[in-house]
Structure formats: structure tokens, C-alpha cells
Amino acid sequence: MIMKKGQSGGNIAVLVLLIAIFISVYILLIPQEDRDDLLNEINKKNDSNGDNGDVELVLLEESVGILKPSxxxxxxxxxxxxxxxFRDEPVTQDLANVLTIENGLFGESSQKLVFNLDDEDNLRDIALFFFVRExxxxxxxxxxxxxxxxxxAEGLQNINLPKNIVGSINELQISVDKGILGNKYVLSDIKLRENFEITNAQEVRNVVLSSAEDENAKLSFLSFCNEQNSGARLRIFVNAKESFNELMPCVPQRKNLEIDKNDLNVGNNEFIFDIDKGDYLLNDLELEVKSKEGGKERIKFPISEEQFNKIQEDNEVVLKVEFGNLDEDDRKGTISVNGKEFSFNTDDDEFEKLITSFVEEGNNFIEIKPDNEFEILNLEIIIER
Known part of the structure; x- marks a missing residue:
């Protein structure tokens, strides 16, 4: 049978209508979560085929860090x-002025003394001492x-007490044997001498480096020994890496430690000083770091032919700077883009500048010279259209 042109068009319209009804019913019947995902995907495709508004093309994005003039x-x-x-710190406790201890025909008189110990872990030794009067x-x-x-017992007595039986609360019991007719002791100035080991084996120091301080460094210090010993081992860690490990004689001496730039960070750097024994003072500590002249930060960024063509199509190149919060309220300095300079002085956390006329196709350079100390959390150069 031959179908007419009008009939064919009508059948296609009916088919399209049936498909649309089927899709609508399917969307209504599927679970809510799947329906939302499907509709969102359709909207994304529609958006990609439509106008997105302003488009930014990032030419440079850099976390610069701290800058300061030099x-x-x-x-x-x-x-x-x-x-x-590692030091011994003696502590003396008075337990009693006079004690009389007897054991005879008419009974026994022993004495009990209670004492507390606050720092069992650092106790090095403990002793009881007293004077025997009679x-x-x-x-x-x-x-x-x-x-x-x-x-x-007679005269001055010194009795070492075992550490392993000493607790936080302790009881001393003093008695005398009976003998034939009875025995008696009179003791005076009953005291405890506790010797504690006080330790401060490790210290931490932090140094913040600016982004311009990106070369090798030298750590120097003068060491003093406060008590004679056989020599302690001093170790220095730079950002968790062991950079110094030497036996330190008990004489004043100056030490210089060369530090590779790869072991240092822009921003915070942690220095850990550690000994295994002895008593030392490290004085005149200095970290000397090679720095770019004036504390400048210079960054290279390329612009391709395609990107430069976009710029020439009535688009703008924008420099955006986000500052961190340091003590200084104002951020002052000079920025140079391919040798073209402009200054800034702002107390805002963000700064923007059109630099369209400053850039060119190929390699470009931006240089920041600080007049005071400030931090740049993020620096962006973008194309806006």
C-alpha cells in the first residue's frame, strides 16, 4: 500500500508524542534521587551549549608566601x-626534731613517720639521715x-633507701631491740634528702623565611658547658631531618652548620636541639640565609599565541592578590610586569590591577618588591572576557 506524504508526517508526529509521553512517565516513576541526577545532567548539558557569562583563563596562580625588604x-x-x-636537684624534708625510741621491761615505744613523694619518675636517690644523741x-x-x-647506730647516720619500695605515700618505722634490761635511742634532726634528676633534653625553635630567602643557609652558635662531663651528644634537626650530630666537649666553642636550601621551607621552619646528657647553653644563635636583592620575588609566566589572541579580542588581563594577616596593617611595595612598574599601598586583604597593556606573547615576568613585611596567600593573573 502506498502512503501519502501527509499520512507519513502524521505518523512520525504520533511516534514523537508517544516517545515524549513514555520519557515523562519514566521520569515520574523512577526514584527521586535518580530523577534529580538525571535532570541535573540535562541542565549541565544545556549550560555547556549556552552562554556561561564571564570566563576566566588563568595565566598564573602562585602562593608566594611572606615578603620582607632586605x-x-x-x-x-x-x-x-x-x-x-640533665641536672640533679636535691630536696630536703624535715621529718622530726627529736625522737625517743625505747624497748624495755615496761613496754616498747617505737616511732612511725609518714612522708609523701610528689615526683617518683624523676627520683634519682633518697636517703634518711639523723644524729644519734643517745x-x-x-x-x-x-x-x-x-x-x-x-x-x-651512733653519731651522724645516713641510710640510703631503696627506690623500688618508695611510693607516693610512705611510712618509716623506727624501733630498737629489747636487750636484757631494755634499750633506748634518742635521735635528733631526722630528715630526708631526695635527689631528683631534672631534665630538659630537647628544645624547639621556629624561624619564618620569606619567599626571597630561598638559598643555602648557615646556622651558627656558641656552646657553653655548665658542668664537667665526658661529653654529650648534640643533635640538631631541621624540619625533622638530622643535620648535626656531634660529641660536645666541655669547653666553650663556636659551631657553624651549613644547611642546604632544599631542607628549608618558605614560611615556618622547625629547629630541634637535643642532647643525651650533660648541661649545655647554646648562645648567640643565628640563622644566616642568602636572599634575593631587596627581598624581591620574581615569577615567570608564559602566554601562548591562542591566549594572546584572546587578550586582543577586547579581553582584559587582571592581576589579583590575596594577602595574609600579619602584624602590619598596610601592605606597601612595587610590582613590575615586564619592566613596567606600579606601586601599591593597601590595608585591604585583596588587591586588583588591570595589566592588559603590560603583557606580551611568549615569556612574561612579574616582580614584587616589598617596602614592608607582608604575606601573599595567592597571586593570580587571569584573562577575563
């Missing part, structure tokens, strides 16, 4: 002194129920 090609950072030590028989001393002394 009159020379080196910057010296003074670092606080470092005191590292004494007959054998004296017995117990610490927390365990014998620590038994025998004849």
Missing part, C-alpha cells in the same frame, strides 16, 4: 638561646614494712 643579599635571623640539661642496743628502720637498716 638591604643586602643575606638575612640574619636571631634565635633565642637554648638551654639543654643509743643502746640495735636500731631497726623499716620503710613500707621492709627492713632497710638494722644494727648499732
Amino acid at each position: 638591604d643586602t643579599d643575606t638575612v640574619i635571623h636571631d634565635i633565642d638561646s637554648v638551654s639543654l640539661f 643509743g643502746d642496743g640495735d636500731l631497726e628502720v623499716k620503710l613500707n614494712g621492709q627492713n632497710v637498716y638494722a644494727g648499732k
